Structures are given as C-alpha cells and as structure tokens.
Amino acid sequence: MSGTPREPDPELLDLWARVFDMARHGRTETLTAYVDAGISVDLTNDKGDSLVMLAAYHGHAGTVRALLRRGADPDRRNDRGQSPLAGAVFRNEPDVVKALLDGGADTSAGSPSAVETARMFGNADMLALLGT
Numbered sequence: 001m002s003g004t005p006r007e008p009d010p011e012l013l014d015l016w017a018r019v020f021d022m023a024r025h026g027r028t029e030t031l032t033a034y035v036d037a038g039i040s041v042d043l044t045n046d047k048g049d050s051l052v053m054l055a056a057y058h059g060h061a062g063t064v065r066a067l068l069r070r071g072a073d074p075d076r077r078n079d080r081g082q083s084p085l086a087g088a089v090f091r092n093e094p095d096v097v098k099a100l101l102d103g104g105a106d107t108s109a110g111s112p113s114a115v116e117t118a119r120m121f122g123n124a125d126m127l128a129l130l131g132t
Contacts, residue, residue, distance in 0.1 A: 083110030
C-alpha cells in the first residue's frame with residue numbers, strides 16, 4: 001500500500017446522500033432502519049451537518065426524537081460551529097426545540113448559541129422555551 005488515500009466507494013456515497021435526504025425530509029422509519037442496521041447515528045455530511053442537524057433545521061421533531069433515542073449527540077456542531085438547537089431556533093421550530101431540549105441539548109452550545117440566536121431575532125417565545 002502506497003499510503004495514497006482511497007477514493008470513497010460511489011455506492012457508499014450514494015447511500016449516505018440518501019440517508020441525509022431522509023433526515024431532511026423527515027422519513028423517520030426508513031432513516032431509523034438504516035441507523036438500526038449500522039449507519040452511524042452521528043453521521044455528518046461534507047459541511048459537518050449531522051442527521052439531527054438536518055432533521056432539526058427542516059422541522060422534523062419526530063425524526064429528531066428518534067435519532068436522539070438512538071444516541072445521537074444533540075449538540076453536535078457543524079463546520080460553521082452551529083448547533084441543531086440554534087438551527088431550530090433560527091427556523092422558529094418550537095416542537096423541534098422541545099425535542100432537542102428533552103434530549104439534553106445545551107442552550108449555550110454553538111456559535112451563535114440558541115439563546116444568542118433567539119435574542120438576535122427578538123424571539124421572545126423561543127427565549128421562553130429556552131428558559132431565559
């Protein structure tokens with residue numbers, strides 16, 4: 001072996017793309033079947049977005065809950081330092097915020113944090129949900 005990095009398997013890349021789409025579109029049953037079969041619950045894409053981040057940002061509280069029950073990290077930040085909770089606050093998704101908080105998400109994680117995001121947009125309802 002020469003130490004040259006191997007190209008990723010195209011079939012694996014295709015599978016990952018489909019799994020990320022399942023998170024984006026809230027296809028909870030299919031996504032969790034893949035996770036239960038061995039796909040990492042904390043799989044991230046090329047931007048560092050986890051399955052939880054994608055589900056949270058796109059408003060799928062049920063998918064977020066299912067991933068958290070399987071051990072997903074509620075505070076896993078993407079490459080820009082953003083947390084799923086801050087993404088849910090930004091998108092004004094109260095059910096997702098509740099799911100993440102129930103799953104142990106840290107209101108001060110990320111940059112900007114969920115609290116900072118709510119303050120930035122003057123969102124009193126989100127600040128109340130976050131306990132501030």
